[in-house]
Amino acid sequence: MMRELVHNGERIRFTVDSGPQGATVGLGESRHELTVQEHGAGRFIICNQRGSFAARAVREKDRIWVWLAGRVFELAVPGAETTDHAHHGQAANDVRAPMPGTLVKLLVAPGDAVEKDQVVAVVEAMKMEHSLRAPRSGVVAGVFGAPGGIVDAEAVVVSLAVEE
Amino acid sequence: MIRKLLIANRGEIAVRVMRTARELGVRTVAVYSDVDRTARHVELADEAVAIGPPPPTESYLNIPRIVEAAVQSGCEAVHPGYGFLSENPRFAEAVQAAGLIFVGPPPKAMRLLGNKIEARALAQKAGVPITPGETFDTPDAKKVVKLAEKIGWPVLIKAAAGGGGKGMRVVHAAADLPLALEGAMREAGSAFGDSTVYLEKYLARPRHVEFQVFGDAHGHAVHLGERECSIQRRHQKIIEESPSPALTPELRQRMGDAAVRVVKAAGYANAGTVEFLLDGDHFYFLEVNARLQVEHPVTEFVTGEDLVEWQLRIASGEPLPKRQEEIHFRGHAIECRIYAEDPAHGFLPSSGRILALEEPHLPGVRVDSGIREGSDVSVYYDPILSKVIAGAATREAAIRKMCVALENYVLLGVASPIELLRDILSHPEFQKGRLSTHFLEDHLPDWKPRAVEDSELAAALWAATRAPRLGSQPVEVAGTATPSPWQVLGHWKIAQREEKS
Numbered sequence: 001m002m003r004e005l006v007h008n009g010e011r012i013r014f015t016v017d018s019g020p021q022g023a024t025v026g027l028g029e030s031r032h033e034l035t036v037q038e039h040g041a042g043r044f045i046i047c048n049q050r051g052s053f054a055a056r057a058v059r060e061k062d063r064i065w066v067w068l069a070g071r072v073f074e075l076a077v078p079g080a081e082t083t084d085h086a087h088h089g090q091a092a093n094d095v096r097a098p099m100p101g102t103l104v105k106l107l108v109a110p111g112d113a114v115e116k117d118q119v120v121a122v123v124e125a126m127k128m129e130h131s132l133r134a135p136r137s138g139v140v141a142g143v144f145g146a147p148g149g150i151v152d153a154e155a156v157v158v159s160l161a162v163e164e
Numbered sequence: 165m166i167r168k169l170l171i172a173n174r175g176e177i178a179v180r181v182m183r184t185a186r187e188l189g190v191r192t193v194a195v196y197s198d199v200d201r202t203a204r205h206v207e208l209a210d211e212a213v214a215i216g217p218p219p220p221t222e223s224y225l226n227i228p229r230i231v232e233a234a235v236q237s238g239c240e241a242v243h244p245g246y247g248f249l250s251e252n253p254r255f256a257e258a259v260q261a262a263g264l265i266f267v268g269p270p271p272k273a274m275r276l277l278g279n280k281i282e283a284r285a286l287a288q289k290a291g292v293p294i295t296p297g298e299t300f301d302t303p304d305a306k307k308v309v310k311l312a313e314k315i316g317w318p319v320l321i322k323a324a325a326g327g328g329g330k331g332m333r334v335v336h337a338a339a340d341l342p343l344a345l346e347g348a349m350r351e352a353g354s355a356f357g358d359s360t361v362y363l364e365k366y367l368a369r370p371r372h373v374e375f376q377v378f379g380d381a382h383g384h385a386v387h388l389g390e391r392e393c394s395i396q397r398r399h400q401k402i403i404e405e406s407p408s409p410a411l412t413p414e415l416r417q418r419m420g421d422a423a424v425r426v427v428k429a430a431g432y433a434n435a436g437t438v439e440f441l442l443d444g445d446h447f448y449f450l451e452v453n454a455r456l457q458v459e460h461p462v463t464e465f466v467t468g469e470d471l472v473e474w475q476l477r478i479a480s481g482e483p484l485p486k487r488q489e490e491i492h493f494r495g496h497a498i499e500c501r502i503y504a505e506d507p508a509h510g511f512l513p514s515s516g517r518i519l520a521l522e523e524p525h526l527p528g529v530r531v532d533s534g535i536r537e538g539s540d541v542s543v544y545y546d547p548i549l550s551k552v553i554a555g556a557a558t559r560e561a562a563i564r565k566m567c568v569a570l571e572n573y574v575l576l577g578v579a580s581p582i583e584l585l586r587d588i589l590s591h592p593e594f595q596k597g598r599l600s601t602h603f604l605e606d607h608l609p610d611w612k613p614r615a616v617e618d619s620e621l622a623a624a625l626w627a628a629t630r631a632p633r634l635g636s637q638p639v640e641v642a643g644t645a646t647p648s649p650w651q652v653l654g655h656w657k658i659a660q661r662e663e664k665s
Binding site for chain 2: 050072104124
């Protein structure tokens with residue numbers, strides 16, 4: 001069965017064939033033989049040709065986190081990847097809050113012309129201010145929220161008019 | 165000795181203060197905001213008092229409510245930790261006015277040193293060099309631009325009441341100054357309740373070296389050596405160590421003497437840190453932090469002293485536990501700060517639930533942590549989760565130990581800088597001890613995690629298919645630790661032996 005997960009904004013298709021001692025993971029052209037020991041829910045020792053590695057995995061809603069020998073993989077079930085950071089998004093029309101916080105400043109209004117990288121709003125979270133910048137030059141189509149208000153992560157704060 | 169202590173803080177520092185208090189037989193009272201009801205510091209305290217809604221101004225910065233909690237729970241003293249009210253003289257005065265002991269410097273010394281403008285003047289009077297700077301009464305952008313030009317670009321806008329990089333901006337040109345000034349003042353106002361800022365010359369490649377000092381109520385002061393805190397991001401430290409690879413014994417003595425002169429001139433008591441910028445063998449007084457520092461554990465390792473114990477003894481009226489000539493240094497210690505933030509995306513704070521947590525345990529490694537599995541990391545507070553401290557006979561060995569500790573630190577659910585920290589520690593320039601406050605921009609600009617190899621990805625994907633689902637219900641708190649390959653190897657040996665017999 002072909003499976004699919006999203007890693008770093010990229011859809012990854014793979015297969016898993018389980019055997020008595022582990023599994024074979026098919027990834028593109030290559031096949032990876034794994035020997036596996038499970039020590040309680042989501043706790044594993046995974047052995048491949050490189051050696052044996054401790055791993056830990058948890059899933060919350062559509063996000064899956066895997067710790068593997070000191071590295072962290074944040075994976076998403078396809079369709080849920082929109083919650084990924086705004087930086088990865090293709091949506092160059094929207095300026096989104098990078099994290100939940102308070103909108104302390106809204107520096108533009110609908111109809112304003114903005115330059116690429118111009119600061120259009122300031123969000124504060126954890127006592128740190130973060131400037132939100134226009135992803136490209138254009139005209140502001142709409143602003144959402146008011147100074148002093150709370151914004152959620154990924155909430156659109158300013159949107160730019162779609163260019164013809 | 166104080167018999168009962170309220171800790172006016174949260175997170176790892178509240179937990180750390182409680183540990184020493186418990187060792188000394190001091191009963192502890194935690195305070196908590198509504199989102200921290202089940203936090204680790206609350207769980208560890210002997211008693212806990214709710215102090216209000218999540219926004220800090222309504223809870224951890226609420227002076228009347230905290231003093232009331234201390235009085236009503238029968239505490240004799242209040243420990244402020246770091247951040248929040250720790251350097252607020254009005255808080256220290258309110259605690260004393262209620263007839264309680266404030267575990268920290270006298271409010272008068274705190275007021276003097278807490279204002280960076282006055283602290284600079286004091287240092288200068290004590291014969292300690294300072295960086296060029298300018299102050300102003302009204303934040304008129306045009307006037308401030310003129311002052312900046314007098315110092316020479318780039319300049320640093322700093323909060324007079326500040327610390328921790330808050331209310332701080334580097335300005336490279338006149339055009340950027342108005343917005344930077346406004347932002348710095350707003351941030352300073354919200355973080356410290358005082359929006360006064362001033363200008364300082366921005367040094368290009370300085371090292372950040374600070375001295376741990378202690379004074380007592382009897383007019384004595386000593387230093388406990390230095391900490392090098394040059395590795396920073398966003399003007400906040402992320403790796404600290406002691407001793408500094410840059411100091412010769414002669415320079416250490418000169419800087420240590422200068423640090424002691426500053427605190428004596430200020431009539432200081434209890435724990436403090438005198439910060440310097442070091443450029444070659446020239447040092448400049450930066451500021452005094454009138455509190456226990458985040459990075460105090462590295463000093464604890466190299467001196468073998470418990471700084472919170474010193475604080476509690478001095479606050480109880482005892483003299484300094486040791487004279488300068490009785491303080492000896494041994495080995496090398498490094499601290500890495502674990503923040504909930506994403507170093508691959510501009511160090512943006514990351515909030516969420518700690519879905520999996522296994523802190524490293526190995527000889528010579530200490531973890532000061534304020535979280536456990538299932539803890540929620542809220543947007544309201546500083547995103548520090550824990551600190552890893554590794555100590556060994558040499559710097560090289562301490563770095564090696566730290567690398568192993570970080571490699572075995574399981575933290576899932578929020579972003580963390582663990583991989584970046586490992587890359588810094590294994591960087592040749594770091595290993596050679598060639599550090600500056602611009603280390604990251606110079607050596608690891610636009611850092612991204614190392615590329616994932618197919619074999620790793622295959623293993624991770626397999627594990628992902630077996631990940632247990634966590635609902636919105638609280639996550640299981642305790643659990644068996646992920647076994648290390650060594651433990652597993654052990655199992656296999658036994659199994660083999662059984663097969664053979």
